[in-house]
Amino acid sequence: MLPTPSTSHVPYARVYEPAEDSFLLLDTLSxxxxxxxxxxxxxxxxxxxxxxxxxxxxxxxxxxGSGVVLAFLTxxxxxxFSRRDVLTLGVxxxxxxxxxxxxxxxxxxxxxxxxxSGGGDNVSVSGSGAGYFLGAAQGDLAGAVRPGTVxxxxxxxxxxxxxxxxxxxxxxxxxxxxxxxxxxxxxxxxGGRDGMEVTERLIEALPGVLSGRGVAYLLLCAxxxxxxxxxxxxxxxxxxxxRAETVGTSGKQAGWEKLQIVRIWRD
Amino acid sequence: MKVLTxxxxxxxxxxxxxxxxxxxxxPKDAELVSDDVELNxxxxxxxxxxxxxxxxxxxxxxxxxxxxxxxxxxxEELEADxxxxxxxxxxxxxxxxxxxxxxxxHCGHEYAVREGIANFLLPSHLV
Numbered sequence: 001m002l003p004t005p006s007t008s009h010v011p012y013a014r015v016y017e018p019a020e021d022s023f024l025l026l027d028t029l030s031x032x033x034x035x036x037x038x039x040x041x042x043x044x045x046x047x048x049x050x051x052x053x054x055x056x057x058x059x060x061x062x063x064x065g066s067g068v069v070l071a072f073l074t075x076x077x078x079x080x081f082s083r084r085d086v087l088t089l090g091v092x093x094x095x096x097x098x099x100x101x102x103x104x105x106x107x108x109x110x111x112x113x114x115x116x117s118g119g120g121d122n123v124s125v126s127g128s129g130a131g132y133f134l135g136a137a138q139g140d141l142a143g144a145v146r147p148g149t150v151x152x153x154x155x156x157x158x159x160x161x162x163x164x165x166x167x168x169x170x171x172x173x174x175x176x177x178x179x180x181x182x183x184x185x186x187x188x189x190x191g192g193r194d195g196m197e198v199t200e201r202l203i204e205a206l207p208g209v210l211s212g213r214g215v216a217y218l219l220l221c222a223x224x225x226x227x228x229x230x231x232x233x234x235x236x237x238x239x240x241x242x243r244a245e246t247v248g249t250s251g252k253q254a255g256w257e258k259l260q261i262v263r264i265w266r267d
Numbered sequence: 268m269k270v271l272t273x274x275x276x277x278x279x280x281x282x283x284x285x286x287x288x289x290x291x292x293x294p295k296d297a298e299l300v301s302d303d304v305e306l307n308x309x310x311x312x313x314x315x316x317x318x319x320x321x322x323x324x325x326x327x328x329x330x331x332x333x334x335x336x337x338x339x340x341x342x343e344e345l346e347a348d349x350x351x352x353x354x355x356x357x358x359x360x361x362x363x364x365x366x367x368x369x370x371x372x373h374c375g376h377e378y379a380v381r382e383g384i385a386n387f388l389l390p391s392h393l394v
Contacts (some may be wrong), residue, residue, distance in 0.1 A: 052342075055314065084310070135269055137384060139388060
C-alpha cells in the first residue's frame with residue numbers, strides 16, 4: 001500500500017476535504033490493472049529495455065482541492081507509472097485549493113524521499129520515486145492548458161445535482177468570510193443539472209486537451225447516469241475512436257452516491 | 268510554478284486559441300526563485316521531443332537566461348553535453364516564477380502570478 005499524502009494543513013472551511021471519492025481515485029490509480037495500463041501506455045526504457053523511452057507524461061488534475069490525489073501521483077510516480085520522469089500540474093478554480101495543493105505535494109514528495117532513503121545503508125543514493133510537480137494554477141477546467149499536451153487527466157468533479165451553479169468569480173468588492181467560503185466549497189461539489197454541468201464541459205473539451213496517447217480518469221456518481229455518459233463519450237469523433245470503461249467502483253455504499261471511475265481514451 | 272510549465276500553458280481566451288501569438292505567454296516583471304533539485308539527465312533527454320523548443324527559447328531569453336541554440340540538441344548531443352544538461356536543468360526544473368504577470372501576445376491580457384500561483388480565471392467580459 002502506498003501511503004496517502006497528509007492534508008492536515010489544508011483549510012477545510014474553504015477547500016474540499018478528502019473523502020470517499022478522493023480515496024476511490026487513489027485506490028483505482030494504484031490498482032495493478034491501472035498501473036499496468038499506464039506503464040504500457042507511457043513506456044520508458046527502464047520498463048522495456050529494448051526501445052527508447054516515450055516522452056515524459058504530463059499529468060493534469062482538474063480541481064485538485066486539497067491536492068491529495070495529485071500529491072499521491074507525484075510522490076509515487078515511479079510505482080504508479082513505472083518511471084520517475086512524470087510531470088504533474090493542477091488547475092483549480094479556488095485559489096486556496098491551489099495553495100493547499102502545492103503544500104500537499106511538497107510534503108508528500110519530502111516524506112517519500114525521507115522514507116526511501118532513511119535508515120538504509122545507501123543513504124547517499126537517491127531512492128526517491130517522485131515525479132516533478134510543475135505547479136498549481138487558478139483557472140476554469142483546462143482552458144489555459146496548451147491543446148493536445150495532456151497525457152493523463154484526472155477529474156473529481158462537482159458531481160452533486162443542484163438547482164444552480166455557484167459563480168466562478170468572487171463578487172466585485174466581495175468580502176472574505178462565511179459567504180465566500182460557502183461559495184468556494186459549493187464550487188467543489190455543486191454540479192447543476194444531473195450533477196453533470198461542469199463535467200459535460202470537461203468532456204466536450206477532452207478531444208482538444210488530451211494528446212493522442214492521452215487518457216482521462218473521471219469520477220461519476222450514480223445520479224450522473226454513468227452508463228449514459230459512457231455511451232455519449234463512445235459516440236464522439238469517428239466510430240470506435242473513443243473508449244470509456246469503468247475501472248473502479250466504490251461498492252461499499254449502496255446509497256445514491258455510489259461512485260465509479262471511468263477511464264476515457266482513444267484506441 | 269516551474270518555468271517548464273510555460274511550455275504547456277496558453278491564453279485562456281477562446282478566440283486566442285487559433286493564433287500562434289497566444290503561445291508562449293510572455294513573462295513580465297517576473298520574480299524568479301530557485302529550488303535545489305537533483306539533476307536527472309534522463310528526464311531532460313526524454314523531455315526533448317515534447318518541448319516546443321522555439322517557445323522555450325523565447326521564454327528563456329525573456330527571463331534573462333543565456334540564449335539557447337536555434338535548434339534543439341539531439342538526445343545523443345544532450346547526453347554528452349554536461350553544460351547544456353546543467354543549463355536546461357536550472358532553467359526548466361529548478362527555476363520557478365513566483366511573482367509577476369504572464370501576457371498574451373495576441374489579446375494582450377495579463378494573467379497575474381502571485382506566490383507562485385498564476386490566475387487564469389477570466390473577467391466575465393472575456394469569457
